[in-house]
Amino acid sequence: MTSFYRTVMMNPKDNVATALDYIPASSIVKVTCQEKEYEIEIKENIGFGHKFAVVPIEKGMDIFKYGEVIGVASKNIAVGEHVHTHNVEGKRGRGDKINENQSAMGI
């Protein structure tokens, strides 16, 4: 049965949505954004303000929120999984990847 936990998806292009309540694992939540509508089984506990995948995301794929790129998946992410620092990397300000950055930034 669909739960009443609230979620928000900012843009139809997004592959993640944000939990507006603490959502316990195994809950079924409804996510809507304009013409998009998903019914998702939450795979693990999701904290208030945290994100979960609304579609399967493969390692190396961009993560979209607000219709914009917020990072890249560092692992395969299944629908309903928590999307956070353990499976997403930022693409900007990556001094730890200095060689790649040098070519990317022309320095």
Next chain:
Amino acid sequence: MKINQLWGYRRSDGRVGVRNHVLILPTIVCATQAAKQVTELVHGTVSFIHQHGCAQVGVDYDQTFRTYVGMGTNPNVYGVIVMGLGCETHQGRSIAQEIAKSGKPVELVSIQDHGGTLGAIAEAARVATKMVQDASAIVREPFDISELIVGTECGGSDACSGLSANPAVGYVSDMIVDRGGTVILAETTELIGAEHLLANRAVDDRVAKKVYEVIEAMEKRAIMMGVDIRTGNPSPGNRKGGLTTLEEKSLGAAAKAGTRPLQQLIDYAQQPTKKGLVWMDTPGHDIEQLTGMVAGGAQIVLFTSGRGTPTGSPIAPVIKIATNTPMFEKMKENMDINAGTIIEGTESLESVGERIFNELLLTVSGKLTKSEILKQYDFGIWRIGPTF
């Protein structure tokens, strides 16, 4: 209370203040404790603690100098007593002379010239006593919102920042711009990943080019450190609040800028010369950003927070807006407005925007913010060079 008219203090340089402080301005770390003692003795004076003003060179010297002068010339300040030591690189005399060009009362007290700490405190307190009484004789007069510079800032962000308080401030930002006022967007670090959206709103190619330049310079500084910027930004609190990457935080932060064209890109602590939406190049560090905007002439600041912060300025009211209700309830003595009602679905973004706008007008005209009441006198300069 609903209010339509703004009331402020007209200064001799034509600008309008929303407060009427006498600032005891220590231009060197060595004078900060003495300056604080003066504020204990004399009602109506403010000061702040910092660690700058000596053994600084080049552009770093210039930026610190500009920040001191900007604090003194901010129209919220009636008059200034510059307190120096005597032997430092940032000479109190040069800073006092620069502030005096604004036409406001300025005095200089140096610890070495006044026979040590106690003599300097006594002299500064004596001068301040007269200055405070003179300041108190000034009466507020009506002024137009087009004379207002409003700083915007987010600190201690969470995943709600980009959903509630920041878009609500963006709504207010558009209201101010549409009425002829000026809004400062800042924290360049926290616009990395959202720069294309702002560059598209630049009034001309020159401003758009500058957007990419300041972003690249900020990102290069992080890359030069050889680490992932995420080790410092988003902060541990941001990440706990659900923000995963700097890009995600930036897209939420950019919502504060509303939707109007970007008129100008200015340096740290520089005064805008255009009205409308202006971007000041500052780091994401809350206090350094706040100081830069206030030194750039902002009379008031709208500050959103998800995790909750006590941030305030010695000379400018900072209206603090909570992104979520649980934090607002928990930190009521620090937060002025709750935008968490947007998250709960009990209030529209526009309605919260109208509430913030009304609070802005009230605060401009004299209502005190929580950070003023709690004497949260934060000050920090964005240092861009080493100390020697």
